[in-house]
Amino acid sequence: MNKKIRLLLAVFFSLQSLLLFSQSNQYLHFDKVDDYVILQDGSKYFSGSTRLTITGWFYCDELSYGQGLMGFRSGSGNAEFYLIMLNNGILECRLNSTTGLHEYVSPANTVIPQTWQHIAWVFDVNTIKLYVNGFLKGSKAASGVFQGDNTPFAIGKSTLAGYNFVFGGRIDEVSAWNKALSQEEIQDMIENELTGNEPDLQLYYKFNQGEPGGDNTSITHLISEIGNGERDAELMNFALTGPTSNFNGTLAPGYQAISFPQIANHLSTDPPFAIEATSTSGLEVFFEVVSGPATINGTIVTLTGEAGEVSIKATQPGNEHFTPAIPIINSFMVLDPSTFVPLINPRTPLAGDVYIPELSPIQLVTRASIDYPELFMVTNVRFIVNNKTIQANDALNNGYYSAWWTPPSHGTFAITIEADNNFGATAIETYNINIQANVQNMEKIAFEDVWISPSNVVQIVEAELPSFLGAFDQVMAHLEVSCPPGGCGEWDRIASVEAQGHDGQWIEIIRYITPYGVACNHTINLTDYISVLNGKVNFRVSCNTLDNGFVYKLSLSYRAGNPQYLYSNLHKVWKANYPFGDYANLQPVEEWNFQFPQNTMGATLKLVSTGHGWGDLNTGNAAEFYQATHHIWVNGAQTFAQHNWSVCNPNPDGCQPQNGTWYHNRAGWCPGSIAPWFDFNMNPFIANGNIDLKYVFYEGYVDYCHPNHPDCITGVTCSDCDDGFNPQLEVACYLVLHSNSHSGMMTGDANGDGIVNIIDVVTTLNYIMGFNPDPFIFENADVNNDGIVDVLDAVEIVNIIIGSKK
DSSP: OOOEEEEOSOOBTTTTBOOEEEEOOSEEEEESSSOEEEETTGGGGTTTBSEEEEEEEEEESSOOSOEEEEEEOOSSSBOEEEEEEOGGGOEEEEEEETTEEEEEEOOTTSSOTTSEEEEEEEEESSEEEEEETTEEEEEEEOOSOBBOSOOOEEESEEOOTTOOEEOEEEEEEEEEESSOOOHHHHHHHHHSOOOSOOTTEEEEEOOOOSOTTSOOTTOOEEOBSSSSSTTOEEEESOOOSSSSSSEESOOOTTOOOEEOOOOOOEETTOOOEEOOOEETTOOOOEEEEEESSEEEETTEEEEOSOOEEEEEEEEOOOOSSSOOOOOEEEEEEEEOTTTOOOEEEEEESOSEEEEOSSOOOEEEEEEEEOSOTTTOOEEEEEEEETTEEEEOBOTTSSSEEEEEEOOSSSEEEEEEEEEEETTSOEEEEEEEEEEESOOOOEEEEEEEEEEEBTTBSEEEEEEEOOEESSOEEEEEEEEEEEOOTTOOOSSOOEEEEEEEOTTSOEEEEEEEEOOSSOOEEEEEEOGGGGGGSSSEEEEEEEEOOSSSOEEEEEEEEEEESOOSOSEEEEEEEEEEEEESSOTTOSOOSOOEEEEOOTTOOEEEEEEEEEEEOOSTTSGGGTTTTOOEEEEEEETTEEEEEEEEOBOOSSOTTOOOSOSTTTTSOBSSOOTTEEOOOEEEEOGGGTTTOEEEEEEEOOTTOOOSSSTTOTTOOBTTTBSOTTOOOOOEEEEEEEEEEEESSOGGGOTTOTTOSSOOSHHHHHHHHHHHTTOOOSSOOHHHHOTTOSSOOOHHHHHHHHHHHHTSOO
């Protein structure tokens, strides 16, 4: 849209500044939460250039740090050209070319809140320049070539993985040029709307879409005036309805827009239904089926009975008063309830060899899921083994279904998994397992070639590990950290490896701090996590790095032997980042309560907490370089001490020499090493049944340079009380339980809470009456083991409770 600039005060060209107001027509509002627009691989239209310009109109709702305006960014490479707002209206303007980083940082109050401003960022061979409202704000020397095909172009966000640098306010008329625009060309653009035919104009978004403030949910892309749709950018996370996070403004005379609400997905058996769309002109909107198993008569859609995707176009051709509206295509799915069945994904045991030296109950786990939750759900999952049907239980209501089965002998068995949808259609999968008594040491690669970098800060990989019970007494992990193309990351970053348990929950098994620019190898004992290191397992590797990162490989060594306990499981106690020394919240870790299952024979509390944040703006150089002892309180008494301090020279994992200051001791970690777990023996507390846990941070520390401290005065007691880089502890804590009879196999424990009581009787009776209680463990409730849960089983559970049956 054209911005009509009205000069309100005299222009002083010697000062190169003026006060501008802008009369806006249509624009797009960004909510500063998660709205942004992205054109993947947008840099390919500019790669190889030494001249580049991006421009746009911006209206910032309020000044705050970290608002991305527009540009090309991926976190690395030679094709980055973007602008970010810092504190106080400062613009950080960057070019990453083949000769490295070139940057211009504007003065404070460059961005004026709640005022339309035209921004132009220019690269001209040997100079980078920032123009605001058509006048040069500043420049710096630059060089190199903008080189790369895979960098996205984003509007309203600086797309650095792991950071939410999003814009809050209005944006309009964004363009990107394969040339360095002159000041005269920029000023002309401010006064006169582009035609879209200008030489070297590669991207041009006018934002003239939809009904201002109306229902625009059927619009998925921001239309580019250049190209034939391939340069349209995707609208991400916009509400597209109402006054914010939507197209807004006022319509130009003669312009009309169609509002076409999203059509819901349908079953192939659904009767004819009506759709509607409106135009801002009030003229009738017309529909046609572009593709798919449907017909339309007026506004009535009739499905043919077949499955597939239907696309319907809404048009309004205009008249003598209104130009034709931009057509809107609305697509929806038609699904057959008799064939659209759940997806079955077995987790344990897997097909093939299953190592069980002594026959004992084993856990059967599958993931069962189904798409389009507005139409479908998984209603029932069961395992059929050795002609016995075992109902599966989704204890956490997250799609991970489990049951228990005792192999009658070693040898080959067929496992059949059946999963029903809510229309009675069933998915079936059958595979064979071979239960073996003999086992040998094994080596398995959990994952390899996982490159974590700014453009890929989290990666999930799936591994197929041995299926077993009681076959291994130790699991050792070898973590190999190597340099990717372009070299290793330069700085110490927090990385982690998590494994997804067979209940679907993530468990951090390795806390790792990357080294200074070198490759390293590490070993850690993971035996306490053996319950999640079998069958099909997802691993999540993550590191919020800003440099080139590292490549990770994890290998697991299983040692054949008889473990002390057959069964173990983990319970998450704490997993969060907590402030340290915050005057307003000195003890931020929440209290945790737990009841030990009756079959618990051993328990270990595992804790890792690494301290981060340091410098003159943190009292005592905390938390990274602050030596502290924290405590675990059990049942109201200070019980365990955690001296959270690591000596880094020599490096605990032998990763030396490194670059930088790797040799300084730190709070619970060292660069280039696995942060150590603190293990606390919880066996003395099992007999009591219940425990209350508190994690109490060192009580002698307070951060006096913190915005929450009432005595902190910027420039007096502290150079910047609002700096925000305050001490913190990254905490992970789990309770590991051991037993020789799995709580899931406790006779009479129908709801699987580890205790047999009257609740199990009620749960069993609800199952008998068809109320489908959840959780419900069929094999526990089948006390007389006749393959049926009936009133006789409820009576037997009562006998267990009163003590007449053991």
